[in-house]
Amino acid sequence: MRPIITSIFVMFLLSGCVTFKQGEPLDNGVISFLESEYPQYSTHRFKFIKSVDLHVKPILFNRIKEYCKNKNANFEQYTIYSGWCITKDKIPLFIISRTDIDAKLGTMGIFEKQNFVSDNEWTTFSKEFYPYLWSEYNKRER
Numbered sequence: 001m002r003p004i005i006t007s008i009f010v011m012f013l014l015s016g017c018v019t020f021k022q023g024e025p026l027d028n029g030v031i032s033f034l035e036s037e038y039p040q041y042s043t044h045r046f047k048f049i050k051s052v053d054l055h056v057k058p059i060l061f062n063r064i065k066e067y068c069k070n071k072n073a074n075f076e077q078y079t080i081y082s083g084w085c086i087t088k089d090k091i092p093l094f095i096i097s098r099t100d101i102d103a104k105l106g107t108m109g110i111f112e113k114q115n116f117v118s119d120n121e122w123t124t125f126s127k128e129f130y131p132y133l134w135s136e137y138n139k140r141e142r
Contacts, residue, residue, distance in 0.1 A: 023047030024115040025054070030067050030085070030094045031112055034060060043107055050117045050125045053099075055107040064110065068093065078136045081108075086137065091119045092126045095133065 022045055025031035031054045035042045041057040056064075068075040068085035073093050077083030081098035094112040102108050113122035127134050 021045045023052035025052045026112060026115055029112050030064065030110060033067055034064070034110065038063070043105060044101070047114060048111075050113060050121055051095075051111045051129075052114050054110045055102060055105060056110060057106070058108055061108075064094075064096070076137065076140075078133065082130075082133060084130075084133055090137075091123055092130075092133075095126065095130055097130070 024047075025035075025045070031045065031052055034054060034056055035045070038056070038060055041060050043055045043057075045055075046053045064085075065075045071085065071087075071093055073085045073087045075083065075085050077096070082096065084095045085093040087093060094110055097109050097111060099109050113119075113125075117125075
């Protein structure tokens with residue numbers, strides 16, 4: 001019986017009938033901004049260790065870039081599916097990455113630190129889970 005219930009739950013999740021809101025995004029972060037200004041394009045929010053992951057429709061891409069610019073940070077996109085907004089102090093404000101969920105939902109993932117995570121913890125976490133971004137960033141810094 002349990003596998004049947006799980007299957008039905010996953011079907012609702014993928015069809016968009018259920019919206020999840022997990023984790024504690026920053027009060028003035030990109031996820032809070034997107035959820036409040038564009039709720040119709042914000043689908044699912046998950047927590048993952050030290051990050052909050054919001055899946056949004058790609059139509060918001062330019063708004064996300066503007067948000068980064070308004071925070072006096074640099075928006076860098078290294079591939080079609082990966083990029084970030086990073087401060088001059090080398091602290092990522094958020095990371096854009098496409099996951100398996102995004103391929104099914106037609107969305108992209110926005111990752112930022114949870115409310116209780118320090119900048120140092122977040123930077124260390126990003127180096128561990130997104131080494132490609134740091135590698136590309138360091139190449140450009142030379």
